[in-house]
Amino acid sequence: MxxxxxxxxxxxxxxxxxxxxxxxxxxxxxxxxxxxxxxxxxxxxxxxxxxxxxxxxxxxxxxxxxxxxxxxxxxxxxxxxxxxxxxxxxxxxxxxxxxxxxxxxxxxxxxxxxxxxxxxxxxxxxxxxxxxxxxxxxxxxxxxxxxxxxxxxxxxxxxxxxxxxxxxxxxxxxxxxxxxxxxxxxxxxxxxxxxxxxxxxxxxxxxxxxxxxxxxxxxxxxxxxxxxxxxxxxxxxxxxxxxxxxxxxxxGSNSGLIVEPDAPVDKIIPRCVEGAFAFAGQVCISLQRIYVHESIYREFTELFIRQTKKLNIGDPLDETTDLSSMIHPGETDRIEAWVNEAVQAGATIGCGGSRKGKLYPPTVLLNVTKEMKVSCHEVFAPVVSIVSYKELDEAIEMINDSVYGLNAGIYTSNIDNALYAARNIQAGGVMINDIPTFRVDHMPYGGVKExxxxxxxxxxxxxxxxxxxxxxxxxxx
Known part of the structure; x- marks a missing residue:
């Protein structure tokens, strides 16, 4: 043409x-x-x-x-x-x-x-x-x-x-x-x-x-x-x-999600994977940080990685493609460097983490600490970290330990805990029983902090x- x-x-x-x-x-x-x-x-x-x-x-x-x-x-x-x-x-x-x-x-x-x-x-x-x-x-x-x-x-x-x-x-x-x-x-x-x-x-x-x-x-x-x-x-x-x-x-944002021990893990995994990797993570409310209660951490992580591996990466005009190339080769270079830096600092790769030409695969990182760029900055790429926690207050503190505050989410069957988290999370919007990537176009949308x-x-x-x-x-x- x-x-x-x-x-x-x-x-x-x-x-x-x-x-x-x-x-x-x-x-x-x-x-x-x-x-x-x-x-x-x-x-x-x-x-x-x-x-x-x-x-x-x-x-x-x-x-x-x-x-x-x-x-x-x-x-x-x-x-x-x-x-x-x-x-x-x-x-x-x-x-x-x-x-x-x-x-x-x-x-x-x-x-x-x-x-x-x-x-x-x-x-x-x-x-x-x-x-x-x-x-x-x-x-x-x-x-x-x-x-x-x-x-x-x-x-x-x-x-x-x-x-x-x-x-x-x-x-x-x-x-x-x-x-x-x-x-x-x-x-x-x-x-x-x-x-x-x-x-x-x-x-x-x-x-x-x-x-x-x-x-x-x-x-x-x-x-x-x-x-x-x-x-x-x-x-x-x-x-x-x-x-x-x-x-x-x-x-910007580095949106976080809390998964409480009473959440139906098998039901929420596809939604969480979608929130992390849609449009190669190039969404300001893309799911970047997942905090999972220690009692279900292993189950959640295994299912999340298994679901992530099912995603198709390739030509955007192909009807079967789930995610394609990032917007610019420089962005692919950047996220590759960030992931490599995280691994050198002690993070481990659950899946992905190795670019294929212009394409960067959906990547799951474990053992991530809050100082790593993949956690404290906005990745704007198909990279998500999964971290365990012991108590809800600890998870809320980790969500709030950020210069950003756009959307956040929590999965729980306990309405008291849900509303407690909603009151204490520092964000423009809190999605109860959904990912922070949720948005419909007539709702108020915006953030706090940076x-x-x-x-x-x-x-x-x-x-x-x-x-x-x-x-x-x-x-x-």
């Missing part, structure tokens, strides 16, 4: 740049496209266009914003197989997993369409305070203006939807900067929104390198909100540059992308 040449999407027009970069498939190495490389001037034009389009978006009635988002969901449904193949090629996501992401994506836009019609306020009892007599108080929410959305490679359709959907539901405009490795999906979404009737200029897409565009995107006074999903290091840089702009940061700032999930993202305004009316009669 001849490589495409893809342009920027600015003010409703496709603009091809002389400066481009090559986009290769992570698995096959095939040259997929030449991607236009935006510069600060392009970013300025995109922001200016989004700023001009804001007046029209703000005036658009809620039912029309809802209709546009619903149309987007229907178009995605009609084109799902085509979009899934693009995702498999540019991100190396197995085709079955890619289809599942597209299903979630259209649901995210459906939720956004519904939420567009629910944005309201409340009445305030002004006479509850002395001096408030004879006054009516009420609130409503207003859109902010230009939102800069910066998205990662691992869910290039659905994480884009989590930014565009709420932003447009609320009446904002968006400048989207997708990850360098997954621009094709973002550009396809621009086509889909155009077909769905989004006003010209409301969505701008600038492709290229974040290091070259960050100052232009983050410091412009016309930008009112920055929504970023990515690394902790970049998140801290964004927060430092954002000034008084609103910011939502979805950052896992981020703010919340996503459609209703909650709309709140983050609007300003609350108070109005009072004094009775003059």
């Amino acid at each position: 001849k490589p495409l040449t893809k342009g920027l999407f600015i003010n409703g027009e496709w603009i091809k740049k002389e400066a481009v970069y090559p986009l290769y498939s992570p698995y096959s190495g095939e040259l997929l496209a030449h991607i236009s490389r935006a510069d600060p001037d392009d970013a300025e034009q995109a922001i200016a266009g989004a700023d001009r389009a804001f007046a029209k978006m703000k005036a658009l009635p809620a039912y029309e914003r809802s209709r546009i988002l619903a149309r987007v969901a229907r178009i995605i449904q009609d084109r799902k197989e085509e979009l899934a193949k693009v995702l498999a090629r540019e991100a190396g996501k197995p085709i079955r997993t890619a289809r599942a992401e597209l299903e979630r994506t259209l649901v995210t836009y459906q939720f956004s369409a519904e939420e567009a019609k629910r944005i309201g306020g409340e009445t305030i009892p002004m006479d509850a305070a002395p001096g408030g007599e004879g006054r009516l108080g009420m609130t409503w929410r207003e859109p902010l203006g230009v939102v800069v959305a910066i998205t990662p490679f691992n869910f290039p359709f659905n994480l884009v939807a989590h930014k565009l959907g709420p932003a447009f539901a609320a009446g904002n405009t968006v400048v989207l900067k997708p990850a360098e490795q997954t621009p094709l999906s973002a550009l396809l979404i621009a086509e889909i929104f155009t077909e769905a009737g989004l006003p010209k200029g409301a969505l701008q897409v600038v492709t290229g390198y974040g290091t070259e565009l960050s100052d232009a995107l983050l410091t412009d006074v016309r930008v009112k909100k920055i929504s970023f999903t990515g690394s902790v290091q970049v998140g801290k840089l964004i927060k430092a540059k954002a000034g008084l702009k609103k910011v939502t940061l979805e950052l 896992s981020g700032y703010g919340r996503e999930g459609i209703k909650y993202a709309v709140q983050e992308m609007t300003e609350l305004k108070l109005i009072t009316i004094k009775n003059m009669s």
Whole structure:
């Protein structure tokens, strides 16, 4: 297939740049496209266009914003197989997993369409305070203006939807900067929104390198909100540059799971394996640390390793593939070095641990200590550690002994212990009787500590992308 040449999407027009970069498939190495490389001037034009389009978006009635988002969901449904193949090629996501992401994506836009019609306020009892007599108080929410959305490679359709959907539901405009490795999906979404009737200029897409565009995107006074999903290091840089702009940061994690002795081990093993290795572990809530009570540790570990060995690794377009190559060879080099370092420090390999060219197999590590990178950092790779514990408090302490706090999980039949753990685990979400990788797209989602700032999930993202305004009316009669 001849490589495409893809342009920027600015003010409703496709603009091809002389400066481009090559986009290769992570698995096959095939040259997929030449991607236009935006510069600060392009970013300025995109922001200016989004700023001009804001007046029209703000005036658009809620039912029309809802209709546009619903149309987007229907178009995605009609084109799902085509979009899934693009995702498999540019991100190396197995085709079955890619289809599942597209299903979630259209649901995210459906939720956004519904939420567009629910944005309201409340009445305030002004006479509850002395001096408030004879006054009516009420609130409503207003859109902010230009939102800069910066998205990662691992869910290039659905994480884009989590930014565009709420932003447009609320009446904002968006400048989207997708990850360098997954621009094709973002550009396809621009086509889909155009077909769905989004006003010209409301969505701008600038492709290229974040290091070259960050100052232009983050410091412009016309930008009112920055929504970023990515690394902790970049998140801290964004927060430092954002000034008084609103910011939502979805950052890293090393999600942990507690397995209590009353958990049905044989029933939960397939789910735990899925949580550890889906999309080669390149998920911010991928199951990375499993703490298993000592009384069932051996049984759990043996069954987990046996199930892991059943996974198929290979071509993402093969229907039988469970996980494929990582996003970049440098990431494969990194995790290989981390695992080797852990083994040299005393960890043992239960299975995997030996790369096969571009592919890194699902790997289970035992005898891991908290100082090892595979435990205390975010692996973002198909590597999981299993550690035993004696008492629930010890397991909770190990979960909390981290700079991260996004999702955590616990399996137990004891509701008192489940709620005790939920109260004491330091995380944005605690999943009882499920893995921390669980997420549905309307729930509040976000972390504490270095896992981020703010919340996503459609209703909650709309709140983050609007300003609350108070109005009072004094009775003059």
